[in-house]
Amino acid sequence: MRTNSDFTPLFRSSVGFERMLNALEAARRAETVDNWPPYDIVKTGEDDYRITMAVAGFSQDELALSQEENMLVVSGQKANGEDVQYLHRGIATRPFHRRFELADHVKVVDAELVNGLLTIGLKRETPEEVKPRQIEIATAQAMPKAEPEQIEAGKHAA
Template sequence: MRTNLDFSPLFRSSIGFDRMLNALEAASRIETIDNWPPYDIVKSGEDDYRIAMAVAGFSQDELAITQEQNMLVVSGQKANAEDVQYLHRGIAGRSFQRRFELADHVKVVGAGLVNGLLTIDLKREIPEEMKPRQIEISTDMALPKAEMKQIEAEKQAA
């Protein structure tokens, strides 16, 4: 049983959560779940991730990996073998496109295809200016004195 949720009250009362709310709304709209090709998502370190996707029968030239802002798109397009006549076709060779929503500052650092398993390595790289930093506290720091400017001077009678 699928329940449709209305996220419009959250859009009206929150600021800066647009991407998260859009992702929740998009996830609730998914009607058919295509489980092909099968894949795993593994957290291999504090900021390291790996996607392993079973793409047996696809060559490196028939696969494409594209990162567009916070979206990773993996697609496969099988080359047409027009001169082959199948008596039985049990190996899936259909075209596919799989999308992965990435968090901020997650970048693809490498990809490889070995024995029909496509692996994509990801790393979250937080910029230095966004990392927490320790501020040193000094005890003998002299506060700068503000310059005092005289705005009006009393006029003395002569």
């Protein structure tokens, strides 16, 4: 079931959310053509995430990971080598190119290939300048009260 959403009102009434709204718009338009290889995304802590991809049949040198700004790209390409006649081929080893849109300040911290599972560790590292901070409120120095000036009445000769 697909619903049509119009994000135009949000564009008119928000400032600085263009990337998020564009991502929502792109996700709405995107058709899922290929969902291989299968993967899980898990939140493991307050600012920690893990992506696990099933890449059975791929070796470490046949996989590539790259992060460019807020995009993580995982790709795999089997090395052409064996000239084998398969009677049945059930293990998919076709090339793949999977993209993951990352939020601001999310970085890849590690990647590991064990038993056909590629595990990618991610962490949100918020810079100090964007973290909430307390702002001290200064008290105004009380201005010294000015003594009212006394105007001396002078004696005028008439």
